[in-house]
Amino acid sequence: MPQATVAVSMLRALLAYLDAQGLDPAPLAQAAGLDREALAHPERAVDAAHYERLMQAGIAALHNPLLGLEFGMAAQPDRWGTLGFLLRHCATLGEVLAYQARFAHLVNAVGEGRFVAHDDHVALEWHSAGSRMPALVEEAFGAWVRFARWASARDESPTRVEFSHRAQGDPALYESFFACPVVFSAPACRLCFDPALLEVGLRTPDAALAAHLSDRVAARARAADARDVQARLMDWLKETIGHATPDLARASVALDLGERALQKRLQAGGTTFSRCVAAARHELALTYLRDSGLSVGDISHRLGFSEQSAFQRAFRRLQGQTPLAWRRQR
Structure with missing residues (x-):
């Protein structure tokens, strides 16, 4: 598994999101060990510890343990730099997921998404080399679903979502966003969906x-x-x-x-x-x-x-x- 790093574009997106919530991003960046030079180059990879500390600082300042999920729910392609522009011009969601599996570590190597095919569904499973705070997993799952809906212009949903951690807030909030059953304290973290979704076309394909x-x-x-x-x-x-x-x-x-x-x-x-x-x-x-x-x-x-x-x-x-x-x- 790649070294645990994140792209600066992810940090900048989280700081912008926290700013929109009414927080001053400067002391939050300082608490995460980030200075102006560290944030200057969007596609530069930095130690994931900065991202985790920034997320922790935001959760504490907002008194909101659901920050990771909500940040994921607000995802836009520019959060992922050049990879985000590539994904938005794919032909199908299947092509998007193939590129994600191949290149996602350039943007966020905190965890790795692996695809597992079953008889009646496909699962996107989260794997990480060690324990990660729930907010990071929830951000990833929220962002994947948000992007799929935005890029396809269809309100598609998984058939089931599983998290290995306990709910960080009201379970109804999770089910409202994912629009499917959400299970906590499961053996693994995974998004399950209908294989037919892999063939769904995107709205701005450009081969x-x-x-x-x-x-x-x-x-x-x-x-x-x-x-x-x-x-x-x-x-x-x-x-x-x-x-x-x-x-x-x-x-x-x-x-x-x-x-x-x-x-x-x-x-x-x-x-x-x-x-x-x-x-x-x-x-x-x-x-x-x-x-x-x-x-x-x-x-x-x-x-x-x-x-x-x-x-x-x-x-x-x-x-x-x-x-x-x-x-x-x-």
Whole structure:
């Protein structure tokens, strides 16, 4: 499952919604650890903890535990950035759901929607790598249903909705929006609907534009995947360097990728395995140099260099000065 992130467009949409409810968004953003720079780029991915804290702050300020559901009920396509424009120009709801399953992690990787076909219905199930506050699940379900109704210009509804948590408010409010039975404290969270809905057409289909937007979103997905792999590789390298030789074969096993697949992911991110090794060693070198109790020779040995001179050359190549010169400036 992708790392738990959300797009800044989601945060901006929630702040705008809270503003419309009469709240000052500035202190709410501050409480969530968000500054102006963090919110500047709509399609940038940030740690989902910011989104969860913002939702918690909004619930507390409004004294409304149903904020997540109500925010989902007000969803518009621009909340999802480029993906939202792609979805609105699909031909059918089935095409929308296929793109959602493929690309939703670019916008909201707090949880993952998986489709399960049964004899008499299709279920969209929510999966997350850990416990998530009910408001986040309710926002996702509310937004999925709201978008389907808006995009198809039809007041369609699921046949059944299940949440694994308890009702956050009057159950009648849930049933009023979803227009179907809603079950709480269920084994899983899922939206169940008639398979015929997959064939329902949308009101603004545009095959050429959808194909163009699909290519753009796919490119973003590849870049995001490459960044995720590179981040995981850097973590592994920093744990491994000094204890074992950080070669491609060991890295591939640790990241559960084939060697060629790992090389391709790194290439997509504009780097190589050897560059990542050099970058990890350099980051560790800067950390070790801040410790005055370690000599340059000690650091060279910890980083796995065969000779101190090799470490000094590598450091100077990246930093533009020798390790001792850098240490003296600290």
